[in-house]
Amino acid sequence: MTRSARVLHVLDSLGAGGIETTFLHMLRACREPASGTHADPIGSACDRQPGGLTHAVMALSDGPLEPAFREVAEEVFICHRPAQIDRVLERDPVVVHALHDRAAHRVLPRVIASGRASTIYGKGYDLSATYRMEGAYDSAADRALLNACDAVTFTTAALAREYRVPADRVTVLGKAVALDRFIGLSDPDPLVGDRLVAVANLHPGKRLIDLLHALPAVRRAVPTVSLTIVGGDRGGETGRLGSAAVTLGIREIVDFTGVCLDVPARLGESRIAVLPSLREGVPTVLLEAMAAGRPVVATRVGHVDTVVEDGVEGYLVASGDVAALADRIVRLLTDRRLAARMGAAGRRRAAGHDVRAVAKVWLDLLSKSARVST
């Protein structure tokens, strides 16, 4: 029997962020045979791996996704100290794949200098990519690392264009969504009321404060409106938003769930997903909402417009434009046929981001890198 090749995936944390969650679904797509109406591209892709691949995950801090990762990866290591990282690297992975800028910079130079494994830098919408897009910070070190790795994956073609890595080392994966969790959600129940949902880590940059400021105007037009804010908070933002809601007189219609791993249930209870961020890449939650048939109202920032066309799957407004935000939400809450039409368009658009298809491309790359390394 052929010995399996070990791939080591390195993440900053196992927190419930977009990159971590998408990666978890990619691993899961590799593990689980497809069922229902979907074809089985991943199962057959796995079967084609010479000797197969085993997946180990090394995270530099823990988080609520840890149990889920332990279900889908052969090994999970939480490494806080340099010596712990070294011990994991000494287990001779053939490919080391880093998914965040910080993780990449901490681990990949050591792997490169040792020459013991192929290196892949998975460039998603991490901090350095987001700030580079905005012209706020351009890291020479990040550029150098992208140039030195054996392969680079970008989440979108739009992001790949931001960097000038030689094309022969670039793979564009596409933004992945675990559609199964969302496509089964029924259309909003007329009895659930006019609930909005915002799914985001609670951070000032998500500008949830703008959504709160829009809510009184929405309430004047739609008195039954309410809002669920889903996301973890490490900086006291819940308190600030809660105080603002009190000041605005809307505290009784705003719920904070904190970290919530059952996002489909929260989307299922809502009519519209809203994301008023100051900055984004391509937010997973918008594609999840679209897969669930919910129209979206988001800000025209980052590469959001690569997945949402204004007036088709929902609306895009300028970041900070509270009046426009309120207006578009009211339009969708008061015109059910319009909302249904945009929801259906969203489902069609999201179908092109099936995690299974993305995972197939990803596995092909890992397999190729493993062959080169061995």
Added chain:
Amino acid sequence: MRSKPRDLTGTLALFEAIGSDRHLDFAEICDTEAPLANRMWEVYVAEFGCLVGATGDSAFRRFDHPARQTGRVVWPAGSAVLVVGTGPSLFTRQDELRRVRDRFSLVTSLRGASALEALGLVPDLVLMCEASPLDATLTLQTARAAGLPAVLGAAPGPLVAADERTPRELVDDLPPDRLFVPEHCPSWGWWPAAAVAMALQGGSRTVALLGVDAGSRDGEHGSFQPLVALLELLAALGTLEGVDFFDCGVDGAPKVGWLPRPLGDVHGSASPQVEVERAARPTVRERLADERQTLERIKDLVVNVRDLYQGTAGRGSRASEMLWDEMLEWGEDPWLRRAMQERLGLTFLPAFWRLARSETTSRSRARTQAIVLALDELFTQCDRLEAAVAAGLRSCRGVEV
């Protein structure tokens, strides 16, 4: 007039030097008489892998920093310094903090200043120092989204010690008499450690913590482990000189060397007035001239290496081995090491200097990739520094700054 140096001065200087990556190995400091030098080095190795990387200024923010003064904070004898973070105990102990606020000199971060402002409290000193240029950008973008605490510009307001790499936008509107660049800011990438070290340097005999997160109560420190190790180390250093250390966030993770104690039971002198011993910061013109000198010295080496690099193409592993050895030798020169780490803000060469040579494989493909990695960053940063210095000199030509 400068106050008399404390007994801890030499020890804290070593603490700062190690945390600023000024040494490559323990042999460079093993003859020091500073107590606990061994322990400092052990923390450096175990928690930071011999490279903290917190002193690099790859974005050259030092050129834009508006402070006209440097300074060293001094606390009057008998005063107690309370280092305030934004962890859960700040909020659970807020009423107690309001009651005893006048017993302490409050030191916090920018985020801490916002949290205190929401509680109706004004700190005495706000410390701005970031672990990396990326973190500084994150702080800047967060401030743009949430706004700066109004208390920074209010009168009376806190003193602001802003590290040289602080983004200008964060400090541009502050009253000039309250803003300074701290002469010593030994953070090791963790601002609470810098605050505690500054309290020791400044003569405080009682240092307490509130809301300084260090993991869970069951002793799992997780990613806070480096901070926990630093706090333990600083407590050990201060205890040698009779300083008392208290952890007033008594529901949080335990910190070795810090006695858990309710805030109300920690006593300091009434209304301690923090002071700053100031010195003029070099003018922009003087700083640019200094940068140009540094750059010229580095550029000689870089030109040589560019030639070598271009010459390695197609010449096999021997040529790349020579190039690799040359770059590793730079690490032997303390001046060059510091200039490349701090002024150019390089990350990869400093890492390679610290990897044992046996770890940097003899495989030529790996060596080639490592060379690409190190030189790409070096060349880019050299070009950027040259452009930044030239632009700076152009903009201050004819203007006294």
